[in-house]
Amino acid sequence: MISVLQPEQQNSVASAPPAMAGTNPSGTVQDVASKGEVPERYIHKESDRGARDAPLMAAPVIDMALLSSSSESGPELEKLRHGLQSWGCFQVVNHGMSAEFLDEIRRLAKQFFDLPMEEKSKYSREEDEIEGYGNDMILSNQQILDWTDRLYLTVYPKESHRFKYWPTNPERFRAVLHEYTANVKLLSEKILKAMAISLDLNEDSFIKQYGEEVKLDARFNFYPRCRNPDLVLGVKPHADGSAITILLQDEEVEGLQFLNGNEWFNAPIVPGALLINVGDQAEITSNGIFKSPVHRVLTNSERERISLAVFYLPDWEKEIEPLEKLIDETRPRLYKTVKNFVGLYFQYYQQGQRPMEAARI
Numbered sequence: 194m195i196s197v198l199q200p201e202q203q204n205s206v207a208s209a210p211p212a213m214a215g216t217n218p219s220g221t222v223q224d225v226a227s228k229g230e231v232p233e234r235y236i237h238k239e240s241d242r243g244a245r246d247a248p249l250m251a252a253p254v255i256d257m258a259l260l261s262s263s264s265e266s267g268p269e270l271e272k273l274r275h276g277l278q279s280w281g282c283f284q285v286v287n288h289g290m291s292a293e294f295l296d297e298i299r300r301l302a303k304q305f306f307d308l309p310m311e312e313k314s315k316y317s318r319e320e321d322e323i324e325g326y327g328n329d330m331i332l333s334n335q336q337i338l339d340w341t342d343r344l345y346l347t348v349y350p351k352e353s354h355r356f357k358y359w360p361t362n363p364e365r366f367r368a369v370l371h372e373y374t375a376n377v378k379l380l381s382e383k384i385l386k387a388m389a390i391s392l393d394l395n396e397d398s399f400i401k402q403y404g405e406e407v408k409l410d411a412r413f414n415f416y417p418r419c420r421n422p423d424l425v426l427g428v429k430p431h432a433d434g435s436a437i438t439i440l441l442q443d444e445e446v447e448g449l450q451f452l453n454g455n456e457w458f459n460a461p462i463v464p465g466a467l468l469i470n471v472g473d474q475a476e477i478t479s480n481g482i483f484k485s486p487v488h489r490v491l492t493n494s495e496r497e498r499i500s501l502a503v504f505y506l507p508d509w510e511k512e513i514e515p516l517e518k519l520i521d522e523t524r525p526r527l528y529k530t531v532k533n534f535v536g537l538y539f540q541y542y543q544q545g546q547r548p549m550e551a552a553r554i
């Protein structure tokens with residue numbers, strides 16, 4: 194079994210090893226961007242830079258109402274399974290949250306990032322913490338920094354809320370985030386059930402493995418405009434360490450790309466939809482049938498971009514492993530049993546390596 198951090202380092206499940214964590218001395222990207230020049234630490238070598246004119250991703254759009262309906266779920270389940278096998282993601286509509294509600298979240302996020310630096314810095318991340326407002330965490334000297342500022346908050350369970358990091362300005366921020374969290378939790382459970390059913394498993398197979406004490410972490414991503422967008426990446430290529438991730442994309446500005454085979458594809462903006470992607474832990478549970486896709490974010494010179502990712506994280510004490518029913522002679526077991534995968538994840542991520550390599554048999 195692979196297990197990395199000790200329990201005392203686990204006040205935040207996704208906390209990085211304190212010795213490796215650092216505050217990025219160059220200030221927020223918003224500050225850096227306002228000065229115009231792109232500092233060396235953000236510049237990727239030519240071969241790692243992104244191209245905007247990628248083809249559009251063909252991952253399916255799933256209708257949650259159809260998926261949950263007893264008589265009409267068949268074709269939708271098939272679409273879901275196909276999407277998760279071939280792209281590792283799908284967009285979901287009819288998920289119970291209105292377009293107006295999603296717009297309100299985006300608006301509040303924008304209002305927060307638009308506040309004067311002095312106001313935002315009341316919620317600043319501390320050096321050995323992951324939660325709070327700040328720039329990319331520095332975990333290694335070679336790390337090329339992401340062109341993004343973030344507000345990172347554990348939003349579930351309630352007992353884990355650390356309100357010193359939760360903005361009170363704009364005023365409705367907290368209330369709306371509570372409501373969004375409750376909705377995303379329910380939606381995640383429905384999706385995890387549908388994922389299991391699509392593989393002919395008992396609907397609780399994934400959920401049971403992830404345990405009672407799952408955690409939801411929210412990451413508001415703010416990508417300022419960049420004078421030289423081709424030199425930088427909003428987020429470097431990575432796969433998520435979650436079981437699944439629920440992403441609210443910017444309503445107008447594209448930038449997210451998924452790798453499929455050796456080719457990058459643009460994620461389309463589907464009005465009113467949320468984008469769901471498989472994380473490494475659901476790839477392990479599914480014994481590799483579902484793919485945790487590598488993705489990245491490009492920035493641009495004209496428009497800033499905002500997104501909100503919610504990571505559905507299994508109880509860190511639960512053992513995560515391929516489900517028995519998904520292992521047979523034709524499909525041998527592909528992954529070891531892992532525990533506290535997020536701890537492992539952080540050690541690999543900023544060095545540009547995939548933690549999944551450590552889990553593979």
Ligand SMILES: O=C(O)CCC(=O)C(=O)O
Pocket residue numbers: 412414428433440442449488490499500501502
């Ligand atoms: O901004 C986006 O669209 C994606 C962000 C992302 O991949 C992440 O926060 O893990």
Ligand SMILES: [Fe+2]
Pocket residue numbers: 431432433488502
């Ligand atoms: Fe991601």
